[in-house]
Amino acid sequence: MHHPTQLTNALMQVPAAQYLRMSTDHQRYSIANQCLAIRNYADQRGMVVVRTYADEGKSGLDAVGRDAFLQLIADVESGQANFRVILVFDVSRWGRFQNTDESAFYEYRCTRARIPVVYCYESFDNDGSPLATLIKNIKRSMDGEYSRVLSAKVYAGQCRLAEMGYFQGGPPGYGLRRRLVGANGEAKGILEAGEQKNLRGDRVVLIPGPPAETRRVRQIFSAYVERTLSEEAIAQWLNRLGVPTDLNRQWTRQTVHNVLTNERYLGCSLYNRRTAKLKQKSTRNAPVLWIRREGMFKPIVEESLFERAQALLAFRSHCDDATMLRLLRELFARIGSISVAIIDEQDDMPCAATYRMRFGSLPKAYALAGLEADRDYAYIDLKRRLRAYGAKVTDRILRSLESAGCEVLRSLGNFRCNGLAVALTVVRCGKAPDGRPQWRIPKAPREAPDLLAVVRMAVGNTDPLDYYLIPREECQWLPVRSGSDGCARFQQYKIQSFDGVEQALLKTLTQGRRYVDGH
Template identity: 50%
Template sequence: MSTEHQRYSTENQADAIKRYADERGYQIIRTYSDAGKSGLRIQGRAGLTQLIADIEAGQTAFKTVLVYDVSRWGRFQDADESAYYEYACKRAGISVEYCAEQFENDGSTMSTVVKGLKRAMAGEYSRELSQKVFAGQSRLIELGYRQGGAPGFGLRRMLIDEAGNMKGILSRGEHKSIQTDRVTLVPGPDDEIAVVNQIFRYFVRDGQSEAEIAANLNAKGVKTDLDRDWTPSVVRQLLSNEKYIGNNIWNRNSFKLKKRHVRNDPNNWVRAVGAFEAIVSADLFEAARAIISSRSQRLSDEAMLEGLKETLEQHGFLSGFVINEAATLPSSGAYQNRFGSLLRAYSLVGFKPDRDYRYIEINKRLRGMHSDIIRDTVSGVEAVGGKVDRDLQSDILTINGEFTVSIVIVRCMQTGAGAFRWNIRLDTGRLPDMTIVVRMGQMNELPLDYYLLPTFDMTRPKLRLAENNGLSLDAYRFDDLSHFFEMAARAPLLEVA
């Protein structure tokens, strides 16, 4: 099931299947489920994949598979795909029965025709739903509402209720909690707006490059909206984003029906002009865009590839991050637009990546964060009167001489289906009493939340977290470490008495 808001919740399906089994004298000995998963592709469907793998390997103690209805195999765009998985069961001598269908799956002509029709209907349902969702999202964009993402330096997210009344500014990491509420962008603090305009003036009037602007801002101690140093790519993104002149842009990229990621032509972008209050004049923005456009158009394919080759020789590898940080190169997006993809541009300069080098930069950043988070944790415990002993070799913290804590930072990864996952490896060697899992956000820039996992309750050394994990794991989830600090607090004896 893909969402909780439907009759296909796993609980409802399980109840219906159990009633069916009881009526026919079946004993359910194993359940395969894919909670919160899209049925458009087999990728990410761990339950279905395991079922087929067990059946094909002959590692089954059952003779019948009970399925809620025909569409539960998946809403594949190729109707033959769901038929294939049913056939894989039958080929291994295992029958398939549908618990909520009005026909018996007995191999008759009627059941075959009905199943084929229902498989096609399941795929068509997804296509129609995709079109409706796209139309709805496009409408919200045209009305000036934000469809996710950080607001950016100089801007803030304003929460609006169903009647259009402003409810307040959303802080970093906060999200709306009511489905009918909307989010729009409003100007941020005056000092940030002044910096944004100064960046445009540096670029347009003073002729400074993105690298020079970033160096100037860092020298002045100005931080980005993510509280980090400025880089040329961050400056370039700011100079080219139309939200600073009040335009709401959406559908630059799409991933419809889980088929493939597509960089859409600008003519297909959904655009709402003047949706937000502008903080940069249109003339200044257009002047900056003209400079960026002329700079990229002036370079021939040969010149772009020659610059890419020089960067490869300098760094030994290429990635989108390396390209964006190179002051002499166009953006990675320019290479994608010119050559169709970064991989094709790589191949033209003789580079074949054997891994995604973005992870190198992300891991480097997370390693740098680890000591900062340990320092902040120690400071938080000491602030509430607790005592911390730190093992400098293992970074295990002993709190008040009573329990030990390990801190793990977990990178956010995106699956091929577009979902976000976090892989946790617990410290089974030293066995701390508790592991603080710092789960990073989608951009791996800031912590998303924290899990306080007691070793006693963890039965596996590795965990794979989704965005929502059910009560068994999310009961340990917290937005910050204040709960942990309360555990470490020391109370005066008179107060206890």
């Protein structure tokens, strides 16, 4: 039986949440060590940990991918958190944000909700005093600088190893394999896809793959240079043979292009063609900065064949606009028609994808060349307009949510808000066989969102007709075709105005429950 004093002390303890983060297996910052340190701190100050948020193996450079961290912020701002303080081991575990204002931004959101953040093993009390604020900002800057310095050291080390001929990561490419070697150079076996070395002194080198794959690489180069097949035609040929890529996928024009431009097939290793430091946007480096080590193994492709392939690729991709349009006209005059397949079959002109990138679309290229297309491409412009309209609707929704204090993360047209995933799709108005308007609400993505927002366009596809907010459990009934009155199954989720959509989303995403137009 507990003594009354013990029960009183237990009731007086302050409920706390602990946030734990570890980007590597460094012993000092292991999850177990952080837990122990925070528990000791809580016991000494009359606190009890009632909730744990842990991001294991997550970088602190930003909040992207730190699901536990984002859930913590969402719980704090929901007003339903069962804790009154957040305990963190130190400032660096909160994050090594490159912009100190970003770190302060997330902490302020907690403080605004009257749930302060406490750094247990820092030399200052996070009490908002001028001295504590100054020290905290210095620590944030130091943590950000630590990441920058460490990144520079790692980059320099990788460049040095690349100059020695060691492979520095990523898929090796079709027809190549990664071999693990010891510190003294002895071979230790082949690393399969997903496998990594486990000893710091071990290294990885590239070697030719199985004879069947290296022979296939030579056939790809020969088909492109000597048989004048296009990259698209080569991809179709390989898929008909049932040959998968190195990632066990079907071939595409881009994967064939990657093979044709990969200098590793000459027996050399390449590094530093692109860099993406500190989670910044990847940038393409100038060839003078590339690190090339030749003679690593016997070439898979003859150098003369490789150079001929590069010359042909350069010709196809670097024609000026006038030359590209002239080639289109000459092709049409010679064959009498024009299409993607016909363009891709030609070895003396750019492929169809190059025309799309250069002129925006194939119909525009045809029009500039003075040619009549072999089909009506109006649907392409319609898809582009509907995609732009969907982005406009999404931007408006996100602005409303952010104005309401919600945290939103956008990804490929969809977004997450307060832990819930929302997807938006704009459905065009088509015609049924009897001529009446018809809409087809498509199947939800493989990973069904918590909420699917559907915009049905009116006849003419210039203005919206109505809206639907469909919860995850109902997405199993998609795709579905509907008439002017909609689909009977989804009538309860129908909303007539965009203002109603905004209100429903705000109630759903801020209250953390299903709410659709009063239902």
